[in-house]
Amino acid sequence: xxxxxxxxxxLFVVDVGLKKKEKEWINLRWTKLVLLALVLTLTLSSAALAxxxxxxxxxxxxxxxxxxxxxxxxxxxxxxxxFVESIYQGRYxxxxxxxxxxxxxxxxxxxxxxxxNWTDAYYRYGVIAPLEDYMDLTExxxxxxxxxxxxxxxWDGKLYTIPFNKSNWVLYYNKELIPExxxxxxxxxxxxxxxxxxxxxxxxxxxxxxTLELFHAFLWLNGSDFFDADLNVTFDGxxxxxxxxxxxxxxxxxxxxLIDGYEDASFGDRMIAMYIGSSAGITxxxxxxxxxxxxxxxxxxSGVRPGAPFMGTNIALFxxxxxxxxxxxxxxxxxxxxxxNTVYFATKTGYLPVTYSGLSHPEYQAWLAANPHKAAxxxxxxxEYGYWQPKIAAWEECRGLISEMVTKVFLGEDIDLSLxxxxxxxxxxxxxxxxxxx
Amino acid sequence: MARTxxxxxxxxxxxxxxxxLKRFFLYAVLIGGxxxxxxxxxxxxxxxxxxxxxxxLKYIKWxxxxxxxxxxxxxxxxxPFAMYFKNSFFIATVCMLIEVTFSxxxxxxxxxxxxxxxxxxxxxxxxxxxxxxxxxLIPNYMTMVNVGWIDTYYSLIVPWTVSVFSIFLxxxxxxxxxxxxxxxxxxxxxGKFRYLITVMLPLSKPAVATVMLFKFIGSWNAxxxxxxxxxxxxxxxxxxxxxxxxxxxxxxYNYLMAASTFAMAPIxxxxxxxxxxxxxxxxxxxxxx
Numbered sequence: 001x002x003x004x005x006x007x008x009x010x011l012f013v014v015d016v017g018l019k020k021k022e023k024e025w026i027n028l029r030w031t032k033l034v035l036l037a038l039v040l041t042l043t044l045s046s047a048a049l050a051x052x053x054x055x056x057x058x059x060x061x062x063x064x065x066x067x068x069x070x071x072x073x074x075x076x077x078x079x080x081x082x083f084v085e086s087i088y089q090g091r092y093x094x095x096x097x098x099x100x101x102x103x104x105x106x107x108x109x110x111x112x113x114x115x116x117n118w119t120d121a122y123y124r125y126g127v128i129a130p131l132e133d134y135m136d137l138t139e140x141x142x143x144x145x146x147x148x149x150x151x152x153x154x155w156d157g158k159l160y161t162i163p164f165n166k167s168n169w170v171l172y173y174n175k176e177l178i179p180e181x182x183x184x185x186x187x188x189x190x191x192x193x194x195x196x197x198x199x200x201x202x203x204x205x206x207x208x209x210x211t212l213e214l215f216h217a218f219l220w221l222n223g224s225d226f227f228d229a230d231l232n233v234t235f236d237g238x239x240x241x242x243x244x245x246x247x248x249x250x251x252x253x254x255x256x257x258l259i260d261g262y263e264d265a266s267f268g269d270r271m272i273a274m275y276i277g278s279s280a281g282i283t284x285x286x287x288x289x290x291x292x293x294x295x296x297x298x299x300x301x302s303g304v305r306p307g308a309p310f311m312g313t314n315i316a317l318f319x320x321x322x323x324x325x326x327x328x329x330x331x332x333x334x335x336x337x338x339x340x341n342t343v344y345f346a347t348k349t350g351y352l353p354v355t356y357s358g359l360s361h362p363e364y365q366a367w368l369a370a371n372p373h374k375a376a377x378x379x380x381x382x383x384e385y386g387y388w389q390p391k392i393a394a395w396e397e398c399r400g401l402i403s404e405m406v407t408k409v410f411l412g413e414d415i416d417l418s419l420x421x422x423x424x425x426x427x428x429x430x431x432x433x434x435x436x437x438x
Numbered sequence: 439m440a441r442t443x444x445x446x447x448x449x450x451x452x453x454x455x456x457x458x459l460k461r462f463f464l465y466a467v468l469i470g471g472x473x474x475x476x477x478x479x480x481x482x483x484x485x486x487x488x489x490x491x492x493x494x495l496k497y498i499k500w501x502x503x504x505x506x507x508x509x510x511x512x513x514x515x516x517x518p519f520a521m522y523f524k525n526s527f528f529i530a531t532v533c534m535l536i537e538v539t540f541s542x543x544x545x546x547x548x549x550x551x552x553x554x555x556x557x558x559x560x561x562x563x564x565x566x567x568x569x570x571x572x573x574x575l576i577p578n579y580m581t582m583v584n585v586g587w588i589d590t591y592y593s594l595i596v597p598w599t600v601s602v603f604s605i606f607l608x609x610x611x612x613x614x615x616x617x618x619x620x621x622x623x624x625x626x627x628x629g630k631f632r633y634l635i636t637v638m639l640p641l642s643k644p645a646v647a648t649v650m651l652f653k654f655i656g657s658w659n660a661x662x663x664x665x666x667x668x669x670x671x672x673x674x675x676x677x678x679x680x681x682x683x684x685x686x687x688x689x690x691y692n693y694l695m696a697a698s699t700f701a702m703a704p705i706x707x708x709x710x711x712x713x714x715x716x717x718x719x720x721x722x723x724x725x726x727x
Contacts, residue, residue, distance in 0.1 A: 055669075061517075061681055061682035061683070061684075061685065062516050062517075062682045062683060062685075062690070064685070065682070077590075087669050087670075088671070089665065090661075090665045090678065090681050091681055091684065091685075091686070092686060093667050094662065094666075094681075097575070097666065098665065098666050100576070101575070101579045101666055103577050104576060104579075104580055105579055105580045105583040106583070107588065138514065156641035167687075195485070261459055262494075262687075262688050262689065264688060265493065265494030265495075266494065268491050268494075269491075269494065269495045269496055271496055275689070278686075278687040280685075280687045281687035281688045283688075284688030284689075284690075285688065287491065287690070288490060288491050288493075288494070289491060290489060290490060290491030290688075292491065
């Protein structure tokens with residue numbers, strides 16, 4: 001364009017005293033030049049415009065990371081408008097630290113894997129943008145995301161984040177010792193005792209790792225949860241007490257073994273016949289068992305109500321991105337969770353497909369049929385009884401406090417006292433959050 | 439005569455018995471301690487050669503059924519370890535050299551020179567040791583962003599080239615070198631800087647070796663800082679690679695142990711090379727716990 005201007009000025013200067021033919025020639029050249037310049041600028045700028053670069057921070061190492069990288073690469077090759085760079089940022093806690101640091105420094109990525117409680121904190125800081133607004137979801141597409149996951153990802157009535165690597169917690173059991181998995185909690189306690197008796201205590205019925213997740217499972221199955229809808233503490237009620245008593249009781253009557261570390265190792269060594277763990281850990285269980293015996297998975301036994309805990313992370317879009325980047329990121333996320341890709345990711349990693357169309361995909365069904373011990377993972381009923389950890393910003397802190405409380409109980413502290421202390425501490429944290437001291 | 443001779447023999451015998459008993463207990467304690475210290479390493483080595491189902495058993499199995507040498511190959515290929523090694527070596531070596539230069543200069547000034555506010559400055563230096571690193575993580579990150587050093591070697595090296603601990607360690611050691619030596623050297627026309635290079639540092643080999651080893655190990659093991667400061671795999675170091683084997687639902691211990699074995703090998707070699715000086719350094723500066 002600049003050259004065009006200079007030329008027109010030259011033309012004006014040299015215009016005087018030129019023959020018509022020469023003038024015509026110059027005119028022609030001038031038009032050509034302008035055209036050329038125009039074409040050049042257009043191609044150059046469109047080349048720059050063509051690729052929108054977006055970054056995707058994740059915490060998927062080793063094989064999980066390979067699956068993410070494979071999908072990202074496939075997306076980059078399939079179209080030429082968007083380039084996605086997927087970056088491994090360590091474990092989840094490292095990823096969270098890095099994200100928080102990036103908000104203050106203004107270096108946040110376009111999208112990242114996030115837990116629901118991080119989302120709530122980021123939402124309160126005002127650093128995330130609602131993905132749904134950029135995704136142009138038809139009603140059908142919106143409803144295709146599994147309902148439990150939609151609940152977990154909704155803020156302000158919108159899908160702020162999109163489910164990505166979701167897992168559920170299931171009962172792992174040794175099929176050699178337990179041909180039929182327990183359906184109810186009562187059956188479960190009985191089977192645990194029977195197995196212990198049958199093996200003379202060589203194999204304990206159940207493995208207890210005093211984690212928050214296990215406490216949550218017993219709490220839920222007894223009909224309660226950590227909080228009610230208005231964030232009032234409810235875990236210290238009679239149900240919470242019963243949950244802890246049941247767990248401690250199993251240790252006292254010898255039908256359970258207290259475990260420190262991942263349960264799959266003790267399970268593989270026949271020290272325990274059952275444990276409750278994440279479906280995403282099934283490959284670890286396969287490795288630990290190493291073909292020594294047959295094992296399978298089942299939904300959690302029902303207490304006063306059934307329950308299926310769902311976990312795992314979602315993808316969030318950060319507000320610091322430009323509108324163009326946001327639109328590009330939304331396209332990528334939509335592509336990443338389409339039936340084919342969610343199924344690819346699920347079969348490679350053991351996470352769940354995030355859509356109904358993914359669940360019913362013939363490829364996924366074939367994979368389940370070929371791996372009958374994984375059937376409980378995608379048990380459709382479970383999706384109706386789904387529950388999840390509170391999606392509040394203060395959860396990270398509460399988690400730590402409640403875990404501490406559970407550990408104390410297992411170390412012998414009085415249950416009532418621990419629950420009362422836990423309640424007091426959690427109420428304080430929740431109050432702080434509501435006062436927006438975050 | 440005979441009586442006294444017998445007595446002496448008796449005493450001698452008693453002395454010998456108590457002496458060998460003492461030795462026996464001393465060696466028993468030392469061997470016991472050595473076994474306790476070496477057990478984790480032995481476990482690491484044996485686990486690195488196990489199949490996954492042999493790792494966490496009720497009773498520790500010290501020898502794998504059939505050694506899985508391919509664990510090392512799988513672990514090596516799980517992350518770009520060749521690149522991580524190159525980076526770790528480069529960063530640790532450069533950090534170590536720069537730090538030892540700065541620390542010996544600062545320690546020399548604190549130990550042998552007199553200037554206004556020396557003690558105040560020294561206490562101020564020590565005061566910074568009380569601030570936990572986690573607190574400074576985000577402010578330091580923002581500084582690095584503003585300087586434009588994110589994802590460069592600068593951010594991995596420059597902030598770590600000054601260590602108050604090393605200055606303190608070297609200063610204590612320098613102070614133990616007699617002041618008369620300094621005066622004699624100055625009288626003979628030796629400059630202050632030359633004195634540091636030709637007298638002080640050679641005399642302080644143990645302390646210098648300690649500082650170097652501490653820095654190298656610290657730099658080699660640094661994880662969170664590296665992860666926060668970098669975005670591209672080409673800038674990262676070995677500890678980042680080790681996280682690949684651990685997830686929130688399980689760990690691949692056999693690969694993790696294989697990777698840990700090759701990750702710590704260079705440190706072990708460095709320690710063996712500097713061992714003599716290192717132990718002297720700890721013993722003579724009174725840092726022995």
